[in-house]
Amino acid sequence: MPGALAEILYLVAAVCFIIGLKRLSSPGTAVHGNRLSAVGMLMAMVVTLVDRGIVTYSVIAAGLVVGSALGLWMARAVKMTAMPQMVALLNGFGGGASLLVGGAEFLKSELIGQNLGLDTSITIQLSLLIGAVTLTGSIVAFAKLQELLPGRPITFPGLQVLNATIFLAIVALSIYQVATPESLLWPFYAVCALALLLGVLLVIPIGGADMPVVISLLNSYSGIAAAMTGFVIRNDVLIISGALVGSSGIILSQIMCRAMNRSLTNVLFGAFGGGGGAAVTSGKSAEGLTVRQVSAEDAAVQLGYARSVIVVPGYGLAVAQAQHLVRELADQIEKRGGEVKYAIHPVAGRMPGHMNVLLAEANVPYEKLFDMDAVNGEFDRADVALVIGANDVVNPAARTDSGSPIYGMPILNADHARSVIVLKRGMGSGFAGIENELFYNPRTAMLFGDAKASLGKLVTELKALA
């Protein structure tokens, strides 16, 4: 293939990525954006393989068939709740690929006695470091989320100092490698081994529930590693796509941290969030306060006569896999003349867009989903705020209790509604591990039980209402 044609096709692929990414920012255009990016990726892959003449056409075709079949299987077989693990694994593959390409280029130059030049030598070292950290860090993240490793932070005294020492050793070895005229193998292998170890040590002290932020950060690393590899092999489309992944991953990590009112440093080094269990770390205790329970029958009557209901979905809804029943319940309320809206907090659930994806699975129309800023003013006029498996994202302590770990986090104003019905199994805490005074509010009624069972009962009772 003529070089100029390859460059033009690379440019077209890069444009597909950029437009695709832009279209991914809205649910209505996301599917198209995804397809456009996939077309760009296919184009980039085929051009690279054909242009370089690395392998035969039959091998290219076989790779495409096997890769596509695997991708199709994963897309269908992996459950929505297991998506973070899958993304972690894919990030790891990306990092691993950069490590392999960077390493192969280094070893090739060693074999043929080629002088790499300062710029290529530096980018190779960066590919090795970032690629290796991404590979093992992502594998640990995957293992934590898949419960192959304990989800709680695993830490020991001196871990931060050890990490800093390893990092400095890698930097020193890399500088030595780049500055030494003849390529030496031992610093190369030492950098790879230390960077692989660093990836493990950086991620084990992070609580399982903080993994989404870490995964987004590792995603960014995999992009930066790919961009570095692009410089190594002088491939423009790899540089552009790597830079896009790198920057969007960092932006997403920042958005998540801001919505949790935590700094990235606190997420990475705070050993926060074992997830679940009894409420322990609150600045306030619930001593002396009582909760009011409600039966499914009474809750159904309240919902049946409500004119305006705002559903607040949370992590528990995803655990219970009750999204289809929420849709059924909303249909019943609407049939009786009520209006139903869904209030989506940016960090509800355990990954960005978790609730949007969950509700989309049950064909809840996009226009009924409202971001926090758009819906918060409406709670004052709502008859019922129906909180399903959500906890931290409706915790008023974020506004009032300066001692609370979530103080300052923007929350959904469920407590402003005329009445609140909360569906959860018991008095278990959420991700932040703290009490929620909303549950003790006189206007709040608790419907205890698994969200799927409770919603099932509510639907049956509503259908039976005259």
Ligand code: NAP
């Ligand atoms: P949450 O605060 O974690 O609370 C979830 C609640 O669901 C629990 O209190 C639990 O109470 C209940 N629950 C669990 N299983 C249930 C079931 N089967 N049926 C009914 N209820 C069930 O959830 P959230 O309000 O969605 O808040 C998300 C939290 O995750 C925030 O603190 C956020 O900062 C954090 N986080 C989010 C992201 C993200 O990207 N979305 C990333 C990292 C961290 P019971 O045990 O009593 O049932």
